[in-house]
Amino acid sequence: MDTTVKTINVEDLRLLYGTREVIHGISFDIYKNEIFGIIGPAQSGKSSLLKCLNRTIDFIPISKVSGTIKVDNENIAKTRDIYSLRRKIGMVAPLPVGLPISIYENVAFAPKCSGITNKGDLDGLVEKCLRQAALWDEVKDRLNNLGTALSGGQQQRLTIARALSHQPEILCLDEFSIAIDPVTTMRIEDVLKELSSEMTIILVTNLIYQAKRLTNRTMFMLNGDIVQIDDSEKIFSDDPGNQKTLEYVNGTFG
Amino acid sequence: MSEQVLTQTPVDKLRFTKTPMTIRNERAQSVAKWAFCGMSLAMIVPLFLIITYLVYHAAPSLNWEFLTTLPKNGMRDGGIWPAFLGTIYLVVISLAIAAPIGVLAAIYLNEYAKDNWFNRVINLAVINLAGVPSIVHALFGLGAFVYAANFGYSILSASMTLSIMTLPVIIASTREALMSVPMSFREACWNTGATRWQTIQAVVLPNSISGILTGVILQVSRAAGETAPIMFTGAVFYKVIKGGDLFAYQLNEQCMALSMHLYTVTTQVPNVKESIPYATAVILLGSVLIVNATAIALRSWLRNRKKW
Amino acid sequence: MHNQTVMNNETVKAGLKRTRAKRSLLSVSLEKLLELIIRLSGISAILFVLAIFFFVFREAIPITFSEHFSIKEFLTSTAWYPTSAVNVRYGTFALTVGSLSITFLSVVIALPFGIGAAIYISEFCGAKLKESLKIIIELLAAIPSVVWGFIGLTVMSKVIVAVTGAPLGVNLLNGSIILALMSVPIIVSIGEDALKAVPDSYREAALAQGATKWQIVFRVLLPAAKNGLLAAVLLGVGRAVGETMAVLMATGHAVAIPTSLVDPIRTLTANIAAELGEAPAKSDHYRVLFLTGILLFIITFAINLIADFVIRGVKGKK
Numbered sequence: 013m014d015t016t017v018k019t020i021n022v023e024d025l026r027l028l029y030g031t032r033e034v035i036h037g038i039s040f041d042i043y044k045n046e047i048f049g050i051i052g053p054a055q056s057g058k059s060s061l062l063k064c065l066n067r068t069i070d071f072i073p074i075s076k077v078s079g080t081i082k083v084d085n086e087n088i089a090k091t092r093d094i095y096s097l098r099r100k101i102g103m104v105a106p107l108p109v110g111l112p113i114s115i116y117e118n119v120a121f122a123p124k125c126s127g128i129t130n131k132g133d134l135d136g137l138v139e140k141c142l143r144q145a146a147l148w149d150e151v152k153d154r155l156n157n158l159g160t161a162l163s164g165g166q167q168q169r170l171t172i173a174r175a176l177s178h179q180p181e182i183l184c185l186d187e188f189s190i191a192i193d194p195v196t197t198m199r200i201e202d203v204l205k206e207l208s209s210e211m212t213i214i215l216v217t218n219l220i221y222q223a224k225r226l227t228n229r230t231m232f233m234l235n236g237d238i239v240q241i242d243d244s245e246k247i248f249s250d251d252p253g254n255q256k257t258l259e260y261v262n263g264t265f266g
Numbered sequence: 267m268s269e270q271v272l273t274q275t276p277v278d279k280l281r282f283t284k285t286p287m288t289i290r291n292e293r294a295q296s297v298a299k300w301a302f303c304g305m306s307l308a309m310i311v312p313l314f315l316i317i318t319y320l321v322y323h324a325a326p327s328l329n330w331e332f333l334t335t336l337p338k339n340g341m342r343d344g345g346i347w348p349a350f351l352g353t354i355y356l357v358v359i360s361l362a363i364a365a366p367i368g369v370l371a372a373i374y375l376n377e378y379a380k381d382n383w384f385n386r387v388i389n390l391a392v393i394n395l396a397g398v399p400s401i402v403h404a405l406f407g408l409g410a411f412v413y414a415a416n417f418g419y420s421i422l423s424a425s426m427t428l429s430i431m432t433l434p435v436i437i438a439s440t441r442e443a444l445m446s447v448p449m450s451f452r453e454a455c456w457n458t459g460a461t462r463w464q465t466i467q468a469v470v471l472p473n474s475i476s477g478i479l480t481g482v483i484l485q486v487s488r489a490a491g492e493t494a495p496i497m498f499t500g501a502v503f504y505k506v507i508k509g510g511d512l513f514a515y516q517l518n519e520q521c522m523a524l525s526m527h528l529y530t531v532t533t534q535v536p537n538v539k540e541s542i543p544y545a546t547a548v549i550l551l552g553s554v555l556i557v558n559a560t561a562i563a564l565r566s567w568l569r570n571r572k573k574w
Numbered sequence: 575m576h577n578q579t580v581m582n583n584e585t586v587k588a589g590l591k592r593t594r595a596k597r598s599l600l601s602v603s604l605e606k607l608l609e610l611i612i613r614l615s616g617i618s619a620i621l622f623v624l625a626i627f628f629f630v631f632r633e634a635i636p637i638t639f640s641e642h643f644s645i646k647e648f649l650t651s652t653a654w655y656p657t658s659a660v661n662v663r664y665g666t667f668a669l670t671v672g673s674l675s676i677t678f679l680s681v682v683i684a685l686p687f688g689i690g691a692a693i694y695i696s697e698f699c700g701a702k703l704k705e706s707l708k709i710i711i712e713l714l715a716a717i718p719s720v721v722w723g724f725i726g727l728t729v730m731s732k733v734i735v736a737v738t739g740a741p742l743g744v745n746l747l748n749g750s751i752i753l754a755l756m757s758v759p760i761i762v763s764i765g766e767d768a769l770k771a772v773p774d775s776y777r778e779a780a781l782a783q784g785a786t787k788w789q790i791v792f793r794v795l796l797p798a799a800k801n802g803l804l805a806a807v808l809l810g811v812g813r814a815v816g817e818t819m820a821v822l823m824a825t826g827h828a829v830a831i832p833t834s835l836v837d838p839i840r841t842l843t844a845n846i847a848a849e850l851g852e853a854p855a856k857s858d859h860y861r862v863l864f865l866t867g868i869l870l871f872i873i874t875f876a877i878n879l880i881a882d883f884v885i886r887g888v889k890g891k892k
Binding site: 291294305306308309312366368371378385391395396398400402408409430437463492532543544547 | 605608609611612613615616617618619620622623625626629630632633686687690691693694695698699707709710712713714716717718719720721723724725727728729755758786787788791812815816817818819823843846847850851855863864867870871874875877878879882
Binding site: 066068071073095096097098099102103105107109111112113117121122125126158160171174175177178 | 380381450451453454455456457458459460461464468469472473573574
């Protein structure tokens with residue numbers, strides 16, 4: 013991780029759904045190539061925060077965003093090519109989504125949309141992403157099968173492959189392990205550790221031990237506010253410096 | 267006494283004997299069930315009887331010759347080929363206009379439109395367009411296409427009038443097909459930086475095309491069966507065309523049509539051979555039912571092949 | 575390789591060897607063009623409704639400026655003599671009564687059968703039978719109105735003459751029965767949707783209290799679904815008021831207020847269809863027929879608006 017480069021800079025971000033304020037003016041930075049964890053109980057605004065980052069919050073009509081988010085020093089509210097912003101950020105949703113097209117097409121979809129048409133390039137990209145998502149061995153003989161015909165765990169890895177297919181610089185994972193078994197989860201965690209040398213990873217998770225294992229720094233969000241941001245070692249230690257953090261990490265609430 | 271009961275009565279009856287109230291309720295329930303069933307049959311059975319009556323009276327004229335030859339003797343005899351061909355022209359042209367506009371409009375409403383007042387007005391307009399009586403469509407076609415646009419009485423005017431009539435239903439059925447594709451698929455595509463159209467092209471359309479097609483096919487029967495909108499815009503009772511030629515009509519000419527033919531031959535022409543009106547009705551009804559039944563079967567088959 | 579303090583995207587990307595292809599200008603422009611066409615198609619619905627109103631209005635309006643035409647007479651008089659040589663009168667009241675009476679009677683006939691069938695399909699019959707019945711109802715709905723008119727003229731009139739001894743088989747009763755048969759599919763399918771929309775929890779709660787199926791239907795389901803059922807009826811009414819060919823062929827030719835069920839009548843719709851062919855273009859008679867069309871448009875518009883509010887009421891509560 014490189015603490016001299018801020019990949020993401022958030023200033024006073026406020027999010028409302030209609031009249032209900034969900035994120036109350038938070039500010040934080042994320043550095044290049046770190047694995048940044050976001051922990052907190054449900055309804056804290058963690059998923060909504062991710063949606064603000066790649067501006068898919070725009071698809072929710074009642075949402076209102078204020079404040080500034082800068083990705084690589086560019087204010088994303090003013091960005092002209094919003095599609096390239098979304099390609100820069102890879103997003104893995106909690107529930108696995110295999111698109112009802114072939115497995116190959118699932119992974120080739122994003123590159124094709126961004127203009128890559130050469131079959132050789134696409135083949136190579138599809139194989140690389142499926143390998144990185146720890147799915148290649150299981151599907152390499154049936155790339156033409158439907159993405160929806162895979163099991164839940166396989167579909168989640170397919171979603172990860174899809175997120176990697178547009179070569180993001182920032183990879184966001186929103187509770188990716190909810191629908192998959194522990195063994196597959198471990199495999200993906202190993203992949204994430206490798207990927208962090210190439211990209212910044214934001215990991216939203218409810219699993220304390222997962223955050224402990226993977227992250228460099230962690231942010232604890234509670235009801236739309238930041239309680240604490242620190243090195244993960246400190247947050248998950250016996251004395252994080254904040255009573256609420258200690259209680260949450262030890263399972264007293266949440 | 268109890269021994270007799272134990273050996274003679276099966277265990278179930280021992281445990282659940284029916285009280286008089288239960289018996290009464292069950293009987294009431296049976297009565298209700300058969301009453302409602304009777305109501306359903308009361309619509310269907312008479313219809314089957316009517317259709318049988320029609321076919322019986324149409325029988326002498328129900329043959330291939332009737333369908334493919336020209337009428338004779340001022341419509342009192344002969345076949346209905348020009349009317350059949352005319353109906354095909356009208357159906358094909360009107361759907362060729364209405365289907366693209368309707369599908370694209372539905373794509374706009376379901377995939378692009380935000381929930382603001384303007385789009386609510388569009389929705390209201392579609393609903394009202396669907397409720398316009400067919401004779402008002404005829405008046406519109408007369409005023410707009412025949413006179414204002416100067417197309418005159420022609421296949422073109424009649425087809426355009428028909429297409430505006432079928433448009434709202436195509437929009438509604440296409441929207442239903444589009445809505446059946448879950449939102450999660452679209453969100454997954456948007457997350458990778460795809461544009462709305464790229465998402466529609468890759469995921470939404472291929473998975474709703476079957477529903478869209480069935481919706482359009484179901485409108486064939488509507489376009490074929492309507493009389494009023496074509497009666498005053500381009501359909502005519504008597505027109506001489508070359509027999510056996512599939513392209514016998516020109517777009518700027520008038521044409522005969524099955525629905526119009528049925529109306530006129532039943533009400534305006536005396537001394538028609540008795541089986542001709544019946545046969546015309548049976549052919550029109552039969553064509554409509556066959557097309558619709560095919561569309562319904564197609565829809566069922568495609569539903570079973572769903573990919574998620 | 576990672577110790578860069580440069581904030582520039584390009585060099586960062588170059589250093590990490592990412593390939594960023596660009597979409598060709600052609601494909602971006604084509605997509606923008608397609609999206610424009612899609613938006614225009616969406617607006618077209620509004621344009622067509624306005625166009626219908628405009629062109630019908632255009633042909634009708636001149637008559638309202640004529641001195642020997644009075645809107646009051648048009649709406650309230652029963653004297654309809656458009657082709658009289660000496661005393662031309664345009665009174666549509668008898669036609670309006672004709673339309674309303676046939677609509678009312680057909681709904682009264684169709685309602686119990688339609689709702690009864692909807693209840694049967696939704697609550698009582700098994701899955702296979704349900705599928706078949708729904709298909710039959712759907713096919714019933716596809717029967718063209720001119721075929722229904724033909725049935726009224728040929729089959730139904732003979733039945734009515736035989737049963738009631740009336741002199742003429744084409745009359746109010748004939749038209750109402752035919753219209754009822756035509757409206758039933760709409761009532762059944764929307765009614766069935768309305769019943770399906772009532773949550774199963776209602777049914778389960780009533781069953782748990784020992785109610786029989788038919789008690790559930792009458793005491794729980796019908797009240798719960800009443801908005802949807804009302805909408806079904808209203809849409810059936812809308813269809814009946816606007817129906818042209820079937821009533822033209824099945825109701826006879828008398829422009830007069832009916833005094834008995836077997837009197838022949840004429841509706842607003844049938845009247846336009848019957849006389850438009852003969853009225854010379856742009857003549858007074860022609861314009862009055864268009865004005866009748868506007869009257870019809872307003873009536874059906876109002877009915878559909880009410881039905882839409884009622885349906886929205888159903889969805890709003892969910």
